[in-house]
Amino acid sequence: MVDDKKNDLAIVTKKYETFDTLQVLIGNCKLVIVSSYDLDLGAFKKAIAANDMINAEKWLNNQKCYNHDAQMPHIKIFWLYAFDKKRPSVISNYIIPNEN
DSSP states (O other): OTTTTSOSOOOOSSOOOOSSOOOOOOOOOOOOOOOOTTSOOHHHHHHHHTTOHHHHHHHHHTSOOEESOTTOHHHHHHHHHHHOOSSOSOOOSEEOOOOO
16 A cells, blocks of 8 residues: 555555565564463473474463453464464463553
């Protein structure tokens, strides 16, 4: 739509190669997984160190998931980039209300 002059600005998540469009990085997002101190992360860390994303995903799916939003946009982004999946297989066990 920017190329077609229908929009003046677009915020995108990937680079588009065009000859007449300027792209500037305005920020990035670091996704962090938080767990309780006593959760045994050994199998997960071992899978990540070995780049074994299948077992890392299985481990994550077996954990309880707390989330701030029923639509889970951040979890969907994490699943897309970490496991190349458009839909996470994890289901939120608990949803914590956010400030909005």
